[in-house]
Amino acid sequence: MALNPNGYRSSQFGHYYKAWSKRVNPVMHMNHKACDKMYVDYAGKTLSIIDKDTVEIKEVQFFVAILGASQYTYAEASMSQQKEDFVTSVENAMRFFEGTPAAIVPDNLKSAVIKSSRFEPTINETLADLAEHYQTTILPARAYKPRDKSLVEGAVKILYRRIYVNLKETKFFSLEELNQQIWDLLDAHNSRKLTGRPYSRIELFLEDEQQKLSQLPQERFEIKYQSFATVMQNGHVQLSQDKNYYSVPYQYVKKKAKLLYTKSTVEIYHKYNRIAIHPRNYKPYIYTTIPEHLASTHQFVALWSAARFIDWASSIDESVAEYIMQIIESRNHPEQAYKSCLGILNFEKKVGKERLINACKRALDFKIYNFKTIQNILENNLDHIEFEQEPDQELPIHGNIRGKQYYN
Structure with a gap:
C-alpha cells in the first residue's frame, strides 16, 4: 500500500478478480447421459496392508470409478498403478456395474496414455485391447484440465471422507481383507441419499442407467504380452518367457515373427498377419507342433x-x-x-x-x-x-x- 496508496485492498481485489475470471474463463456445465461415460482415477493418498510373513507395511493404491449420469461408484485397493493392476481395476468396475459404458475416461497416467496430446493422445496398447474386448472406447481427459474429470475427483473426495478415514487406523493383512471392508463401506455410500435429492446413487442407477449399459462379454479380458523371435530352421519360434517352442507354417522359416501371449494362448504374427495360434504351455523346452505347419517330408517323419x-x-x-x-x-x-x-x-x-x-x-x-x-x-x-x-x-x-x- 505504501507504493500504491490508491490500490485495491485484498477483499476488493478478490471481488473484482472473481468477476473477471468468470468473464474470461467460463465453466461449461457438463450434462451426463445415461451409460455414456465411466470416469476412473486414483486417490492421491494411499492405503496400506501388512505382510504376514515379513510384517512389512506395503502401500496400496485406491482406485475409483464412477458412472456419469447416476454417480454410482465403485472402488477397490490394488497393489500399484501399473498397467496390469490398472486394467484389472477398470475391468472389475465394469463387472461391478454389470455393463459396459460407451466410453471410459481415464486421467493421463502412463497406464492409460503413453503420450499426451490435445488432439490425438496415444493410448496404452493394453488398455486399448481391453476397450476392444469390451466394445467400448477410451477418451482420456485433457492434460492439465481437471474439469474434464471433475466428477471422479469429486467422488474421490467424498470417498476419502466416507471410506478412507474409516480405514486408515485399521490394520489389514491382505488385499482381499482390505477390499472387503472397502466394499462394505461402498455399499453404504451408494445407498446414501444424494444431497438435496430424495433418491440414492444405486436407486438412480437401477432406474435410469443399468438397463442402458451394453452387455458384458462372457469371457474376462486377458492381458497380452509381446515378444519377438526369428523362425528357426525347424519351423518353430521360441517364446523366451517360458523357454519353449511353437510351430508356424514352414514358409516362414528365417522370417521375423511377433508373439502375442496371454495366460492361456500364444498368437504368432508376421507383418501384422496372424500365422499361428497355440494353447500356452508353461513347461520349458517343449515343442508344440501343428502337423500341417511342417513341410511334407517333415510331416511324414513327425507322424x-x-x-x-x-x-x-x-x-x-x-x-x-x-x-x-x-x-x-x-x-x-x-x-x-x-x-x-x-x-x-x-x-x-x-x-x-x-x-x-x-x-x-x-x-x-x-x-x-x-x-x-x-x-x-x-x-x-x-x-x-x-x-x-x-x-x-x-x-x-x-x-x-x-x-x-x-x-x-
Missing part, C-alpha cells in the same frame, strides 16, 4: 510311431507285422527302430509284397531282427527257397551280419 509302422506292416501280412513288432521290442527305445522299419516296409515297392512276406517269414525263423537281415535274404534270393528244402543251417556268413549272438 512316425510304433503303432503306425505295425499297422502298415499288418496291411501287408501278419508275418511282416510280427517281424516289425520284434524289431521294435528288441530296441531300448521304439524310435531306435523306426528307420529300420521304414527301410524294411519300403522293400514292398522294390521287390513286391510276396518276396517281402517270404523274407520276413525266413528272418523270423532265424530270430534275427534288423534291416540287414531282410536285405541279405532278398539280395541272396533266399526268399525263393522252399522251407522244406532249406538246409539246416543259418544264414551265410557275411561281414555285415553280426549274428544272433550279438543280441544275447
Whole structure:
C-alpha cells in the first residue's frame, strides 16, 4: 500500500478478480447421459496392508470409478498403478456395474496414455485391447484440465471422507481383507441419499442407467504380452518367457515373427498377419507342433510311431507285422527302430509284397531282427527257397551280419 496508496485492498481485489475470471474463463456445465461415460482415477493418498510373513507395511493404491449420469461408484485397493493392476481395476468396475459404458475416461497416467496430446493422445496398447474386448472406447481427459474429470475427483473426495478415514487406523493383512471392508463401506455410500435429492446413487442407477449399459462379454479380458523371435530352421519360434517352442507354417522359416501371449494362448504374427495360434504351455523346452505347419517330408517323419509302422506292416501280412513288432521290442527305445522299419516296409515297392512276406517269414525263423537281415535274404534270393528244402543251417556268413549272438 505504501507504493500504491490508491490500490485495491485484498477483499476488493478478490471481488473484482472473481468477476473477471468468470468473464474470461467460463465453466461449461457438463450434462451426463445415461451409460455414456465411466470416469476412473486414483486417490492421491494411499492405503496400506501388512505382510504376514515379513510384517512389512506395503502401500496400496485406491482406485475409483464412477458412472456419469447416476454417480454410482465403485472402488477397490490394488497393489500399484501399473498397467496390469490398472486394467484389472477398470475391468472389475465394469463387472461391478454389470455393463459396459460407451466410453471410459481415464486421467493421463502412463497406464492409460503413453503420450499426451490435445488432439490425438496415444493410448496404452493394453488398455486399448481391453476397450476392444469390451466394445467400448477410451477418451482420456485433457492434460492439465481437471474439469474434464471433475466428477471422479469429486467422488474421490467424498470417498476419502466416507471410506478412507474409516480405514486408515485399521490394520489389514491382505488385499482381499482390505477390499472387503472397502466394499462394505461402498455399499453404504451408494445407498446414501444424494444431497438435496430424495433418491440414492444405486436407486438412480437401477432406474435410469443399468438397463442402458451394453452387455458384458462372457469371457474376462486377458492381458497380452509381446515378444519377438526369428523362425528357426525347424519351423518353430521360441517364446523366451517360458523357454519353449511353437510351430508356424514352414514358409516362414528365417522370417521375423511377433508373439502375442496371454495366460492361456500364444498368437504368432508376421507383418501384422496372424500365422499361428497355440494353447500356452508353461513347461520349458517343449515343442508344440501343428502337423500341417511342417513341410511334407517333415510331416511324414513327425507322424512316425510304433503303432503306425505295425499297422502298415499288418496291411501287408501278419508275418511282416510280427517281424516289425520284434524289431521294435528288441530296441531300448521304439524310435531306435523306426528307420529300420521304414527301410524294411519300403522293400514292398522294390521287390513286391510276396518276396517281402517270404523274407520276413525266413528272418523270423532265424530270430534275427534288423534291416540287414531282410536285405541279405532278398539280395541272396533266399526268399525263393522252399522251407522244406532249406538246409539246416543259418544264414551265410557275411561281414555285415553280426549274428544272433550279438543280441544275447
